[in-house]
Amino acid sequence: MSVQRLLDTAFARPALPGARAGRFDVADMGTGPWKQFLLGSHRGSGRTGSWDEQLGILWRRVVAECGVAQQLAAEYDIGWEQLPHETQAVLAVAGPGDVVIDVAAEVLATRHADWKRERRYARIHRRLPADLTGLVPADVGAVRSGLLDENDFRASDYQDPRERFPRWVRTLTGTAAYLAAAHLVPADLALDVATTAPLDEQTRAALRLPAPWSLVVHEPVTLHALEADDDELAALIDAGLCAGPQPAVLGALLAARPDGRIDTTSGFLLLSSLNDDGARSWALQSAAYGDHAAGRALYGYAAQLAFGRWTPPPVLPDPGLRPMSRSALGRIAASEAGRAGAFHAVRVLDFTPPPEEPSEPRSAPATSRGPLMYGTFRRAFWSPGKRIGIRDSTGKLVGPVYKDGAVEGVTFTRERRFFRRTRIRPDLPLAPSTAVYRIPDPKAERR
Known part of the structure; x- marks a missing residue:
């Protein structure tokens, strides 16, 4: 073929x-x-x-x-x-x-x-x-x-x-x-x-x-x-x-x-x-x-x-x-x-998951139509500036990575990291993926 x-x-x-x-x-x-x-x-x-x-x-x-x-x-x-x-x-x-x-x-x-x-x-x-x-x-x-x-x-x-x-x-x-x-x-x-x-x-x-x-x-x-x-x-x-x-x-x-x-x-x-x-x-x-x-x-x-x-x-x-x-x-x-x-x-x-980072509080958007009813997937992506903590010769972090006092180049550096596909809101069911088609009524079309 x-x-x-x-x-x-x-x-x-x-x-x-x-x-x-x-x-x-x-x-x-x-x-x-x-x-x-x-x-x-x-x-x-x-x-x-x-x-x-x-x-x-x-x-x-x-x-x-x-x-x-x-x-x-x-x-x-x-x-x-x-x-x-x-x-x-x-x-x-x-x-x-x-x-x-x-x-x-x-x-x-x-x-x-x-x-x-x-x-x-x-x-x-x-x-x-x-x-x-x-x-x-x-x-x-x-x-x-x-x-x-x-x-x-x-x-x-x-x-x-x-x-x-x-x-x-x-x-x-x-x-x-x-x-x-x-x-x-x-x-x-x-x-x-x-x-x-x-x-x-x-x-x-x-x-x-x-x-x-x-x-x-x-x-x-x-x-x-x-x-x-x-x-x-x-x-x-x-x-x-x-x-x-x-x-x-x-x-x-x-x-x-x-x-x-x-x-x-x-x-x-x-x-x-x-x-x-x-x-x-x-x-x-x-x-x-x-x-x-x-x-x-x-x-x-x-x-x-x-x-x-x-x-x-x-x-x-x-x-x-x-x-x-x-x-x-x-x-x-x-x-x-x-x-x-x-x-x-x-x-x-050899994929190693990126280190965890603290989640940021999210407020509901102004155009929100109410609480979410379904979860979804976020496709895999590359993050251009993931914070990676700098460690000393013993493997201990030299300072904070995200908190107050974090200094780029001193306590952390940035690297590109790959994030795998993620289920968003796993507590919610996925949206129905099967389309339902209705057969048109010929009589209704003639009216």
């Missing part, structure tokens, strides 16, 4: 478990109800030019970073930087003597060994659950290797125009995913991380990513949950519709500039659907940064990478003289370090 068909299907009906889809694959840009989800009303911040131009910029970068650009210069005297990447998908170039060089195949060849390594390990470690729940760090390799198959690594003649764009995007995203540092968001944090409230401008400006490319993976969160406003998200949570067989997001791939700032040329959401046989498949789809659904999610992932605490991967056990043998991989897969992601160098998000 193409990304366009996936999103057309997802947004063409209410947020209910949808029918299973066919083969999942990336597609060229067109029009459809998914456009608002991926791009917003306007192009995201940092975006200029057409969609192909944005991918062309990243394609030029990936070919250089994987070493193929240098290979083209050394072997064929082809200047990769001088080719017109922003006006066409440069998948193949003509070398000396009319030799056609399949650049996409050359790029993927640099990742082939890593792909085979992860795929082999995934088969030994375990079979992924069909619904992709219960993911552990060692499963990241299975998810990443599932972005490509053996046919992608073979040279193409590019005779079928319909295959050019999907091959280009798969090569770009698949290669970048293998250049990326891998991160896993635990299951209980997936919904909050994917649906984080929009960041303030100061927090966006302070974002710095830990690596040139970062891959974030988590359990499925439905597209409807990402798209929902606060009230709709509360209703989806109450109805248990934030996970299930619907089209979903499994994470994202983010790029950084040399100074660590986000490369807002484009981000990539890891979109997933159920196949006809009940198994999930997935692909990375380009999306714009911004205040729309996909853009908010990209910024939410970036904030976790920038400000969150990630446990480093454990040390890989000694694989012995035959590191790729089945017995060696089996020992690693069965080890605690292997399950914790040592084989793929996976970092895991």
